[in-house]
Amino acid sequence: MSTFVLLTITGLGLGAMYFLVASGLSLIYGLMGVLNFAHGAFLTVGAYAAWFAESKLTGISSVGLRFVVAALVGLAAGGVFAGLVELVLVRPLYLRHIEQVLVTVGLSLATVALVQGIWGSDSRTFATPGWFAGTTDLAGTHIPNDRWLDIGAALLVLGGMKAFLRYTRYGLVIRAGVENRAMVTALGIDVRRAFTLVFVIGGVAAALAGVLSGVYFTSITPGRGTSLLIFAFIVVVIGGLGSITGSAVASAVVGLSQQYVNYYSSGLGDLSVVLLLALVLLARPATLAGRTA
């Protein structure tokens, strides 16, 4: 029983990171029809900006405060980078899907190469508050505290995104744009502003995933964004393109599936996710076109 609880919380923690990446990816595709292969680069930029800031903030004696400030720097870096990518690289290529794929794939590869060129391929570690390394007793098992951090952050982002979409003018524009972008412009709305905003939101969420991955995996690497992006794409397809709630549910299912199957079948967790994707596509092929923010 205690092992099952540990696997469950760990799976939800992993799913939380998938959600942070997938939510932005899903909104970007749902609204703009852009398959953003550079989304993993937002995660990498955020993680390395936070790590770099943390290494330079030696004047802050409190480890916790230093981590929080560094994380905020990482989130800002991820958001600014994502906004610039939309404005400079993606905007001139709307409706040119092949070119978009080529540019975003190229940017993804270039970002990893650039980070490796500057800081090398070795993994880097954050100094994190002591509580993160501790455990909490639950149902007779010791749950690593950072899992709660991941899950809590994902729930906050989920709630924040849902509230933003539900209660703000831009949220209304995005929900409508996911359904019918042309009709939104025909109502006199400059939907391009919403495009940039969605990229920034996605970039911040991905950067948060980057920072938290440094805690979950105890280090960051240049290729972390790319590896998480693969599962985030699977989550987006399973959850429905453009659906935030769908992404949240699919993230949990994928994270749990990986953990359970890895433990009970000696490392077939990744394969189980691919099989799950195949099953979903066979049973519900329309999920590829499903769109509701």
Added chain:
Amino acid sequence: MASLLEIRDLHVHLGGSHVLQGVSFDVPEGGVTALLGRNGVGKTTTLRAVLGLVPREGSVRFAGVAIEREPTHKIVRRGIGYVPEDRDVFAGLTVRENLELAERNGSARYDLVHRLFPELHERAGQRAGTLSGGQQQMVAIARALLNPNALLLIDEPTKGLAPALVSDVASALARVAESETVLLVEQNLGVVRRLASAIVVLDQGRVVHTGTAADLDDAVLVNRLLGAGHAGAAA
């Protein structure tokens, strides 16, 4: 009468087809101008080309200003409302949200919209995707009427509606046309005859006739321009 909208030599290519082949006509200020023609001759494409929703070549002037190089949202903000052929309501949004989305410049005319379509007030919290076809058409028209516009582009507002609803929609449009210029695409000649003062007929992407609504009383002309199916509708 001064022209509010001037279209000159408008060309549109879609999917390898030359849909509009040099369309030219004027929409005079005030009243309803009906854009007629058989299915597939380019009526809807003409409206979409005016708004920049499809790539086009040629000249489009609105209130004397060239708008053919402007993005859609800027053209609309000049004072052009649009009711698309398939209604295109946002199914996942409520009626209220569909209308809120159309608000611009703080001049939303909810009083007018709810006077014309009281049912929308009662169904404000209902998702638009769950409305009947007629109710969705009301939402689509209401969205266009919410802001004061100089010109309304209305594409087949009675398509697929029950006869009783056709009459209601036509009455609403008649009231709208008292204050705003309308370019109307409509297959129902009874509605056209009731609303329109001028007509423009398209065939195979070209203008083949311009005249007044009285021309629709000529059965031979209607048969030649619109086909045998419409000839009986001529008075």
